[in-house]
Amino acid sequence: MPIGPGQRLPAFVGETIEGQLVATRQYYLRSGLVLVFTHVWPCADCGEYLLELDRHLAAFRTERMEVLAVVPLVHTLVLDWRGTVPRFPVVLAEGDALHRRCGFSRPDGSPEAALVVADDTGTAWQVWSAGLEDRFPPVQEVLAWAQYVSYQCPECWETDRW
Template identity: 45%
Template sequence: MSSTPTGTRRRPPIERGDRIPDFTAPAADGETVSTRRYYLRRILALVFTHRWPCAACQDYLRAIAERIEAIRAEAGEVVAVLPLGPEVALGNLATLPFPVALADDVEIHERYGLAASDGRPLAGVVIADRTGTVYEVDLADEAHRLLDPEEIRGWLEFVSYECSECWVDRAQAPRGR
């Protein structure tokens, strides 16, 4: 896990072995995003951003978009979760090649333990298997570093070969940074 961001969390972040909290939210393309729709069919990478618009988060989502074919080749899907700020400038989010859930506050972030005590949403990546079981949680550090998109692909590949019932030693899982 990355170093802890500045600010105290309201509750501990979701951890390995936890089930992801389900959510349904409006999407940037006008549809609806539901975690159950994805994790029952594919391995899921949930990408939580800081309050939108955040330039570093926008760059990160674009970098993931460039790797989406390789990510999907590993039976994976990316779902971005954006807590909207008071000045909403969505730009071309609807053109991203993966679902983008639009949250009007930090409620979804809070359910995952990704909200600071002052109410700021924290950026992070949560990798879950087809049953919604968490395999990895990576929080952005002070420099706004998150898993490289290739590391996301690596995690999805790793999880695709795992037996979720066996829970083999996670020490051999791909590690970044």
């Protein structure tokens, strides 16, 4: 079952395409997260969507949101961007374990593409599955959720909001 609104993202540490270690906990209490899970690489639609998010990176950061992508390396060892590389961290995950921990697996067990908007405590507010057709939400909709989440006050949260 996929992670849903009101649930915490599992903490993880991963290595980026630049060789740097990134931990989800480093974002907590500093910024929210737009976390993108891609299909097994290479996936042209997932790659194009990451570049579209990158074009709006300044708008996300204005809302105290960082973008982070997770790419499962199941049948490949290298990412070939053939051009522009996103400016946000792209974590290379060995196999599909991280996707499975978050519940983003297709019926055949392969990693499913998805997107999560989480606040600065790692709590998911909105989750989209890209499905078998790579249907990610429009970037403007993701940005609207990022704006909404950034305006919430953790000290004033209602316990029954979900």
